[in-house]
Amino acid sequence: MENLPKIELHVHLDCCLSYDFVAKRRKISHEDFIKNFVAGDSCSSLTDHLSFVRNELELLQTEVDLRDAIIDLFNQFKSDNVIYAEIRFCPLLHSEKGLTPEEVVKILNDAIIECQELYNIEANLILATLREYSPEQSQLIYDLAKKNKHKKVVAIDLASDEIKYGIGNHIGIYKLAMLDNVNRIAHAGEVKGPESVWETIENLNPSRIGHGVKSIEDSKLIDYLIEKKIHLEVCPSSNLKSKIYPNLKEHPINELYKRGVSVGINTDGRTMTYTTLNNEYQNLINVFGWEKADFLKCNINSISASFLDNDKKERYIKQLINSYR
Ligand code: HPA
Ligand code: ZN
Numbered sequence: 540m541e542n543l544p545k546i547e548l549h550v551h552l553d554c555c556l557s558y559d560f561v562a563k564r565r566k567i568s569h570e571d572f573i574k575n576f577v578a579g580d581s582c583s584s585l586t587d588h589l590s591f592v593r594n595e596l597e598l599l600q601t602e603v604d605l606r607d608a609i610i611d612l613f614n615q616f617k618s619d620n621v622i623y624a625e626i627r628f629c630p631l632l633h634s635e636k637g638l639t640p641e642e643v644v645k646i647l648n649d650a651i652i653e654c655q656e657l658y659n660i661e662a663n664l665i666l667a668t669l670r671e672y673s674p675e676q677s678q679l680i681y682d683l684a685k686k687n688k689h690k691k692v693v694a695i696d697l698a699s700d701e702i703k704y705g706i707g708n709h710i711g712i713y714k715l716a717m718l719d720n721v722n723r724i725a726h727a728g729e730v731k732g733p734e735s736v737w738e739t740i741e742n743l744n745p746s747r748i749g750h751g752v753k754s755i756e757d758s759k760l761i762d763y764l765i766e767k768k769i770h771l772e773v774c775p776s777s778n779l780k781s782k783i784y785p786n787l788k789e790h791p792i793n794e795l796y797k798r799g800v801s802v803g804i805n806t807d808g809r810t811m812t813y814t815t816l817n818n819e820y821q822n823l824i825n826v827f828g829w830e831k832a833d834f835l836k837c838n839i840n841s842i843s844a845s846f847l848d849n850d851k852k853e854r855y856i857k858q859l860i861n862s863y864r
Contacts, residue, residue, distance in 0.1 A: 540820040543834065544622040544862050546841040546855070547805055547816055549749055549772035551667075551698070552608055552628040552647070554808030556595050560611040564598050577813045578780045585730050585781040586700055591811040600636040602646050609650035613658045615809060619816035623855060625845060626651070627665035627696050630683055631676060644683050648691045663846060665724065667696040670704035674711055681712035684721055693846035694722035696749065697739075701730050706742060713743040722846045724772070726750055730783055733757035740769065747772055747844050752783070754800070755791035764800050770844030771800055774807035775822065776814040787826040796833070803841035804834075835863040 558572045567575070576595065578588045599608055609626075616624055628647065630640040638646070644666070651662050666684045668677040684695045695716055697709055706725070716723050726749035728736035733756050736748060740763070751771040754760045764771070773792050784790045796802050804823070806814050823829040842855045 540824065540834065541817050542620060543831070544620050544838070544859060545816050545820075545834075546803065546838045546845065546859075547616070547619075547621050547624045548747070548770075548803055548841050548845060549774055549805035549807055550612070550624060550626055551592075551808055552612065552626050553595050553599055553632060554592055554811050555612050555615065555806070556598060556608060556810050557611050557615065560607065561598065563607075564604070573813070576810050578811045582780055583782055585702060585783070588777075588781040588808075588811060589700060592808070595810060596632055597635075599633055600638065602638065602642070605633060605638075605643065605646045606650040606653075609647060609654055613654040613660060613662075615815065616660050616662075617658055621816060622660060622858065623842065623845065623847070624660070624662045625665050625693060626662055627667045627698070629667045629669055629698065630680055631669075631672070640679060640683060644687055644692065648687065651691050661851075662691075663693040664691045665694045665696050666692055667698040668709055668712070669699040670697060670701070670706065670709070671699055672708060674708045677709045677712045681715060681721075684716075685719055688721060694724055697725040697727075697743065698749070699726070701726065701735060706739060710742050713745075717744055722746060724749060728753040729778065730781065733760045736760060746770065750774060750778065752778060752791050752795070755795055761795075761798055761800060765798075768801060768844075770840060771795060771802045772805050772841075773802045774805045774812075775819055777807035777812045780812045787822055792823070793827040793829075796837070801840040801844060802837060803844065804837050831863050835859060838863075 578591050582588050630643045633643045666680050668680045684692050723745040724747045725739045725743050725745045727739035729750035732753045736754050747770040749772050775790050775792055804819050838859050
């Protein structure tokens with residue numbers, strides 16, 4: 540699997556720092572890195588899992604650090620043979636040392652353009668607002684997404700803790716996004732049940748759902764996702780770390796896939812979850828006996844649900860088919 544090309548649509552910049560990146564900035568042993576940056580076995584919930592982001596955010600507050608984090612992530616893409624990625628981040632979380640959100644977007648935008656050339660890997664950016672944010676904070680993020688639409692920003696997302704916060708503050712910007720033709724994603728159905736996915740679909744009208752795995756509990760919802768071609772960005776190991784399922788065997792990815800839902804395979808937070816895309820693929824081989832054809836299908840699902848234009852999608856689909864054949 541390692542040499543086969545992959546598409547990754549759900550990966551957070553502030554959750555994916557490698558040990559090397561951290562060790563260049565802090566005197567830290569690998570053992571302490573694991574202790575402080577990786578959610579351990581005692582991690583008991585999504586809330587617990589997300590608490591580890593803080594350590595990474597501290598290291599993402601300057602232009603050099605943000606640019607290096609993109610390089611760090613492209614290095615990880617290279618190891619996984621990712622050929623196209625959509626990288627998400629929240630522009631309001633990197634201003635602790637004076638960068639403005641506009642500057643943050645520009646730095647990441649330019650770093651991606653630079654890395655695309657260097658690595659021959661294509662990537663775009665998704666701007667995430669957080670559930671706990673006010674409508675005004677979300678508006679700020681939305682304005683940046685709209686302003687940078689013709690650069691590397693391709694969509695908005697809603698992230699953070701589904702258990703603790705609702706979606707009410709963000710309905711306004713998603714309505715604007717619909718009017719302005721700005722692509723929409725939202726995390727939902729990760730911890731809460733199918734009602735959270737329904738609520739998100741009805742109010743935010745996303746073309747993709749981050750996780751959405753709890754949809755498996757409602758067959759009407761499954762039919763709806765299939766009919767409307769709403770893609771689920773599934774991140775299996777991330778869900779296991781958050782103790783949403785006890786092990787991969789109990790995780791619904793295989794059933795969602797077999798029932799015909801458009802699912803893709805993603806890492807989410809490579810550091811906190813301590814995973815790679817290769818690792819995710821290997822786990823699916825080990826537990827569900829997935830074969831090349833299954834991974835090809837999921838990668839075609841992902842590229843089809845990406846925010847690339849149709850010509851590019853066609854080209855990537857051809858590349859995927861040629862490589863997996
Ligand atoms: N859920 C919500 N917000 C997040 C996640 C997640 O899995 N990862 C990073 N931010
Ligand atoms: Zn996520």
